[in-house]
Amino acid sequence: MRIRVINPNSSLPMTRAIEATAREICADGTVIEACCPPGSPLSIEGHSDGVLAAHHMxxxxxxxxxxxxxVVACFDDTGVDGLRERVSGPVLGIGEAAMHAATMLACRFSILTTLKRSIPIIEDNASRYGLGARCKGVHAANIPVLALENENDDHAFSVIREAAAAVLEKDGSDALVLGCGGMTHFARRLGDTLGIPVVDGVSTAVKFVEALVGLGLKTGKTGGYAFPLSKTPPQTGKEHV
Incomplete structure (x- = not known):
């Protein structure tokens, strides 16, 4: 089984961290191909970054x-719908995978992301997935995505840990979802510290995709995820504009 794990931003350190998580969690016989698109924004923080990243992905x-x-390793699930149109194999974004996993582990969950500007995107996604009622809140740690590149950065971990503790106290949730692919290397440490399920979308999405492929399931091609139509301009004798 070959799973392509795509970090839609162009940060190589973050891609390597995502790759390490995916290879650690995958089953024997699963080949992980991790990559990131050149030319994409270094980090995805907002709508315009997401549009650019989706194009390059x-x-x-x-x-x-x-x-x-x-696996699309951005918690905004950047370009997932577009990619589902382009390929036949199952495509999962780490946001959708993590949220669904959290509903299997807890009555209510909270999401901790990086910056406030990402909150509306994630809230909209949770609602679209039908999980808005199960999500107690989406919160920001107020830390840039690129500050999460180094797994040995104790300051970054401290910021995430303190923000997570505050979120859980405020929401009273039973589980925490990490709202950024760059947080993947903090998941186990946070779980040990907080004493509740801490769901990392990278590892969850990899296991879910393994299961879907193992079941022989593919993306449906008779409706909204059908392959894109060919765009052949009409033969009018004039240049198509």
């Missing part, structure tokens, strides 16, 4: 070889 996938399944 789709271009990267079109130029790459086939895979059995795909």
């Amino acid at each position: 789709l271009k990267l996938v079109e130029e790459s070889g086939p895979a059995d399944g795909f």
Whole structure:
């Protein structure tokens, strides 16, 4: 089984951290191919970054070889719908995977992301997935995405840990979802510290995709995720504008 794990931003250190998590958690016989699109923003913090990253991610996938399944390692689930149109194997964003996993572990969960500007995007996604009622709140640690690149950065971990503790006290949730792929290397330490389930979307999405591929399930191609139509301009004798 070959799973392509795509970090939609162009941060190589973050891609390597995501790759390490994916390879640690995957089953024997699963090949993890981690990559990030050149030309994409270094981090995805807001709508415009997401649009640019989605464009470069789709271009990267079109130029790459086939895979059995795909993980999009941005918690905003950047470009997931577009990628589902382009490939036949299952595609999971780490946001959708983590939220669904949290509902299997707790009555209510909270999400901790990086910056406040990401909160509306994540809230909208939770509602679209039908999980808005189970999510007690989406909160920001007020730390930039690129500050999470180094897994040995005790300051970054301290910021995340303190913010997580405050979120859980405020919401009274039973589980915490990490709202950024760059937090993947903090998941176990946070779980040990907080004493509750801490859901990392990278590892969760990899295991879910493994399960879907193992079940022989693929993306449906008769409706909204059908392959894109060919865009052949009409033959009018004039240049198509």
